[in-house]
Amino acid sequence: MFNKFKKSxxxxxxxxxxxxxxxxxxxxxxxxxxxxxxPGGGTDLMARAMAPFMEKKLGGRARIVVVNKPGASGEISAxxxxxxxxDGYTIGFINVPGFVFSPMHKPTTYQVSDFRIIARxxxxxxxxxxxxxxxxTTLPDIIAQLKKNPGSLSFANSGRGTSGHLSLLGLEQVAxxxxxxxxxxxxxxxxxxxxxxxxxxxxxxxxxxxxxKNDSVQAIAVLSNKRFDDLGPVPTAAELxxxxxxxxxxGIAAPKALPDDIAIKLQNAIKDTLEDPVFIKSVKNxxxxxxxxxxxxWTQSLDAIRDWLKPFVSKMxx
Numbered sequence: 001m002f003n004k005f006k007k008s009x010x011x012x013x014x015x016x017x018x019x020x021x022x023x024x025x026x027x028x029x030x031x032x033x034x035x036x037x038x039p040g041g042g043t044d045l046m047a048r049a050m051a052p053f054m055e056k057k058l059g060g061r062a063r064i065v066v067v068n069k070p071g072a073s074g075e076i077s078a079x080x081x082x083x084x085x086x087d088g089y090t091i092g093f094i095n096v097p098g099f100v101f102s103p104m105h106k107p108t109t110y111q112v113s114d115f116r117i118i119a120r121x122x123x124x125x126x127x128x129x130x131x132x133x134x135x136x137t138t139l140p141d142i143i144a145q146l147k148k149n150p151g152s153l154s155f156a157n158s159g160r161g162t163s164g165h166l167s168l169l170g171l172e173q174v175a176x177x178x179x180x181x182x183x184x185x186x187x188x189x190x191x192x193x194x195x196x197x198x199x200x201x202x203x204x205x206x207x208x209x210x211x212x213k214n215d216s217v218q219a220i221a222v223l224s225n226k227r228f229d230d231l232g233p234v235p236t237a238a239e240l241x242x243x244x245x246x247x248x249x250x251g252i253a254a255p256k257a258l259p260d261d262i263a264i265k266l267q268n269a270i271k272d273t274l275e276d277p278v279f280i281k282s283v284k285n286x287x288x289x290x291x292x293x294x295x296x297x298w299t300q301s302l303d304a305i306r307d308w309l310k311p312f313v314s315k316m317x318x
Contacts, residue, residue: 101309
């Protein structure tokens, strides 16, 4: 009887030691959500807003922490994500078109095929912003000045090849002028540069503009096929005669070999988060651009984006 008790106690004791190692995803480790831009920009703010809601949607003891790895127009973050273990504990935001465009125009340490796309979160068009005391405050006047004096006005963006930079390239192509682009590590950084007079204009997304809006800045034009009520009476570039449409699609991806069951749970948590009324209220500046798309569908749409980007590859050598 005593021997049976000892054996039972030993088994129970052994199980108590191994149980923690057998905890199922996502309970046994913190999930890193990697962002490729500096704190304060649109991607960073969205990641930090989503993290606590995704924790609740995943359930259990899920814990998500946002990790910023800015630089190289998102390449540093993307490479880190691609090389991480495909165990569900490292996910990250990708920013299209830059995510697709970088490997097209330069050697990169990642390829789009290195990732499993989980879901799109937002579809956020570009906005041209200036200080209210800027010398030129309409898109036609800005273009006229640059035709007269090429390169005389500067435009901030979050890195070469990002949506902000492509916004300038698109306008240059359509209107035949030349501006000066200045790359920063994120919208949070270049907003300060704009306010300090270190750069004349900035391209950022609708959501980023609404978050940065104050009495000293103004939106000049939005590069979308429609106006946004939250921007006020701001025209589209197309209305002014410049048919340029650039948007920043942001969403979440993981290393390529991520198991199907984890990918589905993450996708569902993202979808449920974006549909949560409390979350929507918490991201009021981005509410108008929330645009969930399942991973498979978003992956397929990247082919069309790649075709749109091809004419800009040669421009990256200028």
